[in-house]
Amino acid sequence: xxxxxxxxxxxxxxxxxxxxxxxxxxxxxxxxxxxxxxxxxxxxxxxxxxxxxxxxxxxxxxxxxxxxxxxxxxxxxxxxxxxxxxxxxxxxxxxxxxxxxxxxxxxxxxxxxxxxxxxxxxxxxxxxxxxxxxxxxxxxxxxxxxxxxxxxxxxxxxxxxxxxxxxxxxxxxxxxxxxxxxxxxxxxxxxxxxxxxxxxxxxxxxxxxxxxxxxxxxxxxxxxxxxxxxxxxxxxxxxxxxxxxxxxxxxxxxxxxxxxxxxxxxxxxxxxxxxxxxxxxxxxxxxx
Amino acid sequence: xxxxxxxxxxxxxxxxxxxxxxxxxxxxxxxxxxxxxxxxxxxxxxxxxxxxxxxxxxxxxxxxxxxxxxxxxxxxxxxxxxxxxxxxxxxxxxxxxxxxxxxxxxxxxxxxxxxxxxxxxxxxxxxxxxxxxxxxxxxxxxxxxxxxxxxxxxxxxxxxxxxxxxxxxxxxxxxxxxxxxxxxxxxxxxxxxxxxxxxxxxxxxxxxxxxxxxxxxxxxxxxxxxxxxxxxxxxxxxxxxxxxxxxx
Numbered sequence: 152x153x154x155x156x157x158x159x160x161x162x163x164x165x166x167x168x169x170x171x172x173x174x175x176x177x178x179x180x181x182x183x184x185x186x187x188x189x190x191x192x193x194x195x196x197x198x199x200x201x202x203x204x205x206x207x208x209x210x211x212x213x214x215x216x217x218x219x220x221x222x223x224x225x226x227x228x229x230x231x232x233x234x235x236x237x238x239x240x241x242x243x244x245x246x247x248x249x250x251x252x253x254x255x256x257x258x259x260x261x262x263x264x265x266x267x268x269x270x271x272x273x274x275x276x277x278x279x280x281x282x283x284x285x286x287x288x289x290x291x292x293x294x295x296x297x298x299x300x301x302x303x304x305x306x307x308x309x310x311x312x313x314x315x316x317x318x319x320x321x322x323x324x325x326x327x328x329x330x331x332x333x334x335x336x337x338x339x340x341x342x343x344x345x346x347x348x349x350x351x352x353x354x355x356x357x358x359x360x361x362x363x364x365x366x367x368x369x370x371x372x373x374x375x376x377x378x379x380x381x382x383x384x385x386x387x388x389x390x391x392x393x394x395x396x397x398x399x400x401x402x403x404x405x406x407x408x409x410x411x412x413x414x415x416x417x418x419x420x421x422x423x424x425x426x427x428x429x430x431x432x433x434x435x436x437x438x439x
Numbered sequence: 440x441x442x443x444x445x446x447x448x449x450x451x452x453x454x455x456x457x458x459x460x461x462x463x464x465x466x467x468x469x470x471x472x473x474x475x476x477x478x479x480x481x482x483x484x485x486x487x488x489x490x491x492x493x494x495x496x497x498x499x500x501x502x503x504x505x506x507x508x509x510x511x512x513x514x515x516x517x518x519x520x521x522x523x524x525x526x527x528x529x530x531x532x533x534x535x536x537x538x539x540x541x542x543x544x545x546x547x548x549x550x551x552x553x554x555x556x557x558x559x560x561x562x563x564x565x566x567x568x569x570x571x572x573x574x575x576x577x578x579x580x581x582x583x584x585x586x587x588x589x590x591x592x593x594x595x596x597x598x599x600x601x602x603x604x605x606x607x608x609x610x611x612x613x614x615x616x617x618x619x620x621x622x623x624x625x626x627x628x629x630x631x632x633x634x635x636x637x638x639x640x641x642x643x644x645x646x647x648x649x650x651x652x653x654x655x656x657x658x659x660x661x662x663x664x665x666x667x668x669x670x671x672x673x674x675x676x677x678x679x680x681x682x683x684x685x686x687x
Contacts, residue, residue: 189524193563194562195562195564195591216522226520263448266441303444366472373476
């Protein structure tokens, strides 16, 4: 099973605290995902757990720190360690973010926004191409959660992503929570975004919770991965399933971790919707 | 991101008040409030990385002081790698030179101990001699063979009771007082997958150092100039702890 390409199903962002529960019943999920950088160490418990789970489940390696959207050369040591990780675990999927996170050799630890224009498209496309050639495989690029839109931007994000796919042949990791967060914070219609995406390039979907914070001119949504998938995100997931069909879909819950059963129930929900993409209207109650 | 914009954006992230308003498409106050989300994320990620790596240091300093110390440390030693578990190598040296903490020399050694634990947790796997599986002849051979430290091993020799200080914060030992305040050696390593931190006496240190210099265990015992019983007991203990790997 784990040598087959992933075509659908649902998985979790694996956390060591859930190792025993997951190993007791690996079929509870269809795949697991880990942050690449957490496995840049050489050995020990983390690798022993991952190697054991990898015997039972397909793996997705999700990079959070390569800084593809940055303006400097890609960190060669980072690239090398990512490649070693891929050789060691033969993941079904490898992804990174449309963002930058390092500058002047300093790692900033956040996914920062880039301007969407032809100059940055050129730069990012070159780097994505380099990464794909270096790893010898297609990678998926994740749409970011945006809080800001920069003055240097002169094209919509979805157009930038379309052109990036066209130029590099990269795939997409469609993060529906990020999509909702960005549209809420910076304007845009999630449905239209979905319709304009090159659906055939989407190789994985992320589902996660978000938080709300009050700012002077209204509420902002924060991509915080610390709660259950929001109803609005499930609704958008149904819309996506109807539009494009099932993709491997990940429940991303990275902080304030719930009990394994709670996480597994979210996986069930994604699996059920893939079989029957229908979402009852929320909050309406019985009406005449 | 253009190089110039990235430079200005980064400067704004690292210096409170320096918001690059000209990069914005929206009203200044709103941009500043949103920009602050990224600034907080950057600060929180770095502080959290240190907090996770140095939990006992945080307990000894208190959460508030630890955060303030982390802010100063981060300015002088920003992370270079996206693998946050590798962040903090310079923290012990930084604390040693940090004048407000000059009276508490043990804090730097606590940082060294916790850094060693981080390194041991992620260190490479390496085959170790399986003592249980050895016949007597094999054991004799092992004692004569050149060995080296397992990649996870750190031997920390401190002028302070660093092991008991560390263990006391985990409620595993009483806090040392002035009357029993003396130096301690601590061995940090991984036994299989288990992270270990144990106090070590002078004989144990001597044996380990001899092996580190390329010597065999029998050579180390001869050098130690102690009784066979005490020496063999200690060697057996170190072998069971799996602190050595064989040299090919």
